Amino acid sequence: MTGPFSTAxxxxxxxxxxxxxxxxxxxxxxxxxxxIATLGLAVMFVxxxxxxxxxxxGTDKELARAxxxxxxxxxxxxxxGGWWWAKNDETRWGAGVLLVVGLVMPVLVVRIQQVWAxx
Amino acid sequence: MSEHVKxxxxxxxxxxxxxxxxxFAVGATARSVIQITRRLDEAPVAYLLSAFAAVVYIxxxxxxxxxxxxxxxxxxxxxxxxxxxxxxxGALSLLVPDAFPRATxxxxxxxxxxxxxxxxxxxxxxxxxxxx
Numbered sequence: 459m460t461g462p463f464s465t466a467x468x469x470x471x472x473x474x475x476x477x478x479x480x481x482x483x484x485x486x487x488x489x490x491x492x493x494i495a496t497l498g499l500a501v502m503f504v505x506x507x508x509x510x511x512x513x514x515x516g517t518d519k520e521l522a523r524a525x526x527x528x529x530x531x532x533x534x535x536x537x538x539g540g541w542w543w544a545k546n547d548e549t550r551w552g553a554g555v556l557l558v559v560g561l562v563m564p565v566l567v568v569r570i571q572q573v574w575a576x577x
Numbered sequence: 578m579s580e581h582v583k584x585x586x587x588x589x590x591x592x593x594x595x596x597x598x599x600x601f602a603v604g605a606t607a608r609s610v611i612q613i614t615r616r617l618d619e620a621p622v623a624y625l626l627s628a629f630a631a632v633v634y635i636x637x638x639x640x641x642x643x644x645x646x647x648x649x650x651x652x653x654x655x656x657x658x659x660x661x662x663x664x665x666x667g668a669l670s671l672l673v674p675d676a677f678p679r680a681t682x683x684x685x686x687x688x689x690x691x692x693x694x695x696x697x698x699x700x701x702x703x704x705x706x707x708x709x
Contacts, residue, residue, distance in 0.1 A: 528607045540596055547592050554593040562600055
């Protein structure tokens with residue numbers, strides 16, 4: 459849970475946030491590329507969830523398992539929901555939605571890592 | 578019907594507001610399901626408050642996302658309760674910390690969530706006024 463893949467999810471989340479911020483400032487609508495990036499981030503969180511749960515089942519370390527699984531299973535819903543909510547928006551604020559998504563996801567990864575560490 | 582057509586709460590900046598509310602709704606709901614099903618006896622006041630906050634966030638999210646005349650009224654009520662909740666619980670959690678052995682989303686004015694729970698209701702009320 460603290461390996462390069464979770465670091466990659468943080469970086470992609472932040473890149474999405476920067477990208478969406480540029481669109482927001484430039485008054486651009488969400489386009490196909492930003493949508494693909496958002497869904498790509500969602501796929502990464504599905505992979506993170508599967509990997510995390512497999513890793514959890516293979517260990518008897520002390521951690522809050524319900525919280526851990528809850529975070530992992532619910533986190534992909536945020537980029538998917540955000541994508542759906544942003545894609546039909548006809549203003550710059552669709553990008554604002556994806557900015558929020560891009561900022562929240564790295565925070566979630568850090569929180570998931572804390573739960574994994576037993577904090 | 579000569580009713581004045583109001584701007585919709587779910588357009589423009591309102592879309593961002595809805596997504597933030599939705600994240601709080603999902604997060605608060607998931608947290609309180611875990612808390613209540615596993616160990617309600619540990620901190621019943623805090624955990625029931627978490628559940629109450631979750632319901633408030635769900636109602637506010639749906640009301641803001643629908644953006645019609647009725648949902649606007651519902652949003653005012655839900656966000657008013659949210660505002661009162663974060664102020665009262667925020668103050669109580671500092672004045673009588675023993676009553677809150679476990680943190681709720683509104684404890685210490687939402688400091689565990691970058692004070693977003695404190696910023697959100699005035700922002701949403703401003704938005705509701707602005708779109709009227």
